[in-house]
Amino acid sequence: MELHSEIISMFILLPSCPGVARIEKVLIANRGEIACRVMRTAKKMGVRSVAVYSEADRHSMHVAMADEAYHIGPAASQQSYLSMEKVLEVAKKSGSHAVHPGYGFLSENTEFAEACKQEGIIFIGPPSSAIRDMGIKSTSKHIMSAAGVPIIGGYHGEDQSNERLQAEAAQIGYPVMIKAVRGGGGKGMRIARSDADFLEQLESARREARKSFNDDVMLVEKFVEDPRHVEVQVFGDMHGNAVYLFERDCSVQRRHQKIIEEAPGPGISPEVRRKLGEAAVRAAKAVNYVGAGTVEFIMDAQHNFYFMEMNTRLQVEHPVSEMITGTDLVEWQLRVAAGERLPLLQDDIILRGHSxxxxxxxxxxxxxxxxxxxxxxxxxxxxxxxxxxxxxxxREDPFSPFGSSSGFRLNIQFTRNMTLQLGDKSKWQYLLIIDSFLFFQIGGELYHVTGEVEVEGGASFLHCSVNGVKSHPKLVILDNTVHLFSTEGSSQVSVPVPKYLAGVSGSGAQGGAVAPMTGTIEKVMVKAGDKVAAGDPLMVMIAMKMEHTIRAPKSGVIKKVFFSEGSQANRHAALVELEEEEEQQ
Incomplete structure (x- = not known):
């Protein structure tokens, strides 16, 4: 294996062979995990890596890992990672031969792919035409149908009026899936289960699509109940070759966001696996695909599958495919972008194990x-x-309050508060503190508790003993809650807030609605004086680019609205003050 790595390094640095470009330095136009992932392979191949970072990421891991790093703007991604001009400026300034977009940000931006080409910089991804064709869901459906890839019937037309979309939904039959034509990552998607909630779900999907993609054109399709989300990893080169590296099951999701991915898909027969892979390759070849891509399918209980979309980039979950095929897909990306043929043909790709x-x-x-x-x-x-x-x-926040190298004794009052939270208050009989030891009785049993906190290697541990039984959990204190982590699991214990702080630790205006998380107020639906019923929508908040509707906790009259559209609200902030109807009489 070491010899193989040396050969890679020597080859990539040799003068360009006919049809093969020379890549000695690559800029990663991304942050976080994917930037670090690309850098590891680049280092293995002897390719220098260039990082870009916003002000918020100045001390991030990807900045420390890179051979070179350049500041490109403030924390807002629109002014940093999404700025094509700034990224290309750094690429030219640093002498980078190629740009790896990672996933998200500029990875599926046709203008950026084309701009790289115009500047003579290799875009490590498919041609802009493939990104464009697969990026518009209505267009991709027509291309897939012509290529013999199964699709779900639905409406993909130009008439985007509410009336037309609702009429098409009724004709298709509920439930239906409303999807942004430029969507991805679960954004701009809503399920309408009846005609009564169609318009509300449509407007919500449109708002989210405008926010995420600057395009609110929608399509409507039949929603497959209890579907499996099965996707196929494909790879193409500049010589017309394309292969599949088997499928991944990504059905475990929350709010259309994947949580657990599994490869290969469980319960899928070899015949269905082959048909999935061949359909995915037909999809890739239909748009002259080059590089790593993922063709996503919906699969029903009978293992019939239907094209959903193609992600024209490397996916977050690509490691599970690497693990079962023994490949390095980032290495493949760099080689194929340089003009090489695919490292393996289809018959050479062997499925081994489960991931x-x-x-x-x-x-x-x-x-x-x-x-x-x-x-x-x-x-x-x-x-x-x-x-x-x-x-x-x-990595852990370097400015953690437990960053001190010296240990400290655990305050007995703190131990008392924490320990008693675990007991049944109705059975307390007495508590006694003698010489920094804690004794208390619950029911008929007497407990003897000792403890101290020590810092070891930058982490904090609670060394405690209850009736001689010792424990050594890791300790983290956050928002008046003690988090304990040990081999037996984790637990949380509330620490009472001191009386002098109790007055300022409430969750907002009495009788109102509060923000369930930190986010941006996207839409305000009420004003002072409005009557609302329990469950009525009050505001729409956006966090992590996903919409969350804030609803009235009870019926009443809005006395005051504390936030306007576009403003930021912290978790537990009072959003509105609501007076119950009986309180007004």
């Missing part, structure tokens, strides 16, 4: 898994080996 990928999202599991934000205070992953792979672009 799972689990994503970790910034979400609050105690708040309906709504998106969260804040510093990463604790990160602990299993050690990587031949069977375990960690893909990350983050």
């Amino acid at each position: 799972f990928e689990a994503r970790i999202y910034a979400e609050d599991p105690n708040n309906d898994f709504l998106p969260g934000a804040g510093p990463l205070l604790h990160l602990s992953t299993p050690p990587a080996d031949l069977d375990t792979r960690i893909e990350t672009g983050v």
Whole structure:
């Protein structure tokens, strides 16, 4: 294997052979996990990597890993990672021969792919024509139908009036899926289960599509109940070759966002697997595809499958395909972008084993898994080996309050508060503190508790003993909650807020609605004086580019609206003040 890596490095740095470009330096126009992923392969191949970063990512992992790094703007992605001009300026300034777009941001932007070509910089991805054809769902459906790829019937027409779309939905038959024609990543998608909620779901999908893609043209399709989301990894080169690297099952999702990916798909027969792969290759060849791509299908209970969309880039979940085929798809990308033929033909790609990928999202599991934000205070992953792979672009916040190298004794009052939260308050009998030791009785059992906090290697641990039984969990304190992590699992313990802080720690205006997460107010649907019923929509918030409708917790009259459209609201901020109808009499 080491010899193979050396051969790669020597080859890529040799003067260009006929039809093969010379790539010695690549700019990664992205951040986080995918930027780090590309850099690892580039280093293995002897290719220098160039990072770009916004002000918010100045201390990020991908900046530290790169051979060179350039600041391209403020935290807002529109002024940094999405700025084609700034990215291309750095590419030219750094002398980069190629740009790897990663996923998201500029990865499926036809103008950017074309701009790279005009500047003589290799875009590591498909031609702009393939991105354009597959990026518009209505166009891709027609191309797929002509190529013999199964599709779901629906309306993909130019008349985008509410009346026409609703009439088409009724003709198709509910439930229907409303989708943005330029959509992707689960954004701009809604399910309408009846004529009564069609217009509300349509407007929501349009708003999200405008926000994410600057295009709110929609299509309507029959929704397949209890579907499986099965996608096929494909790869094409500049010489007309295309192969598939088997399928991934991505059916475990929340709000159309993938959580667990599995390869190969469970319960799929060899015959269906072959048909899936061949259909995906037909899709790729229909648009003269070059590079890594994913053809996504919906599969029903009888294993019939239908084209959904093609992602014209490397996917987040590509590692599960690499694990079962023994390939490095980023290496393939660099080689194919340089003009080489595919490293393997279809018969050479062998399926070996089974692979799972689990994503970790910034979400609050105690708040309906709504998106969260804040510093990463604790990160602990299993050690990587031949069977375990960690893909990350983050690390623990270096400014954690537990960053001190010296240990400190645990405050007894803190121990008391934390311990008693675990007990049944109705059974407390007495509590006694003697010489920094804690004794208390619950029911008929007496507990003797000792503990201290120590910092070891930058992490904090609680060394505690309850009646002689010792425990050594990792300790993280966040928002008045103690998080304990150990081999037995994790637990959370609330720490009472001191009385002098209680007055300022409430969740907002009494009787009103509060923000369930931090986000942007996209739409305000009420004003002071409006009467609302329980469940009526009050506002629409956007977090992580996904819409969340805030509804009235009870019937009443709006006394005050605290936020306007476009403003930022923190979690637990009061959004409106609501007076119940009986309170007015």
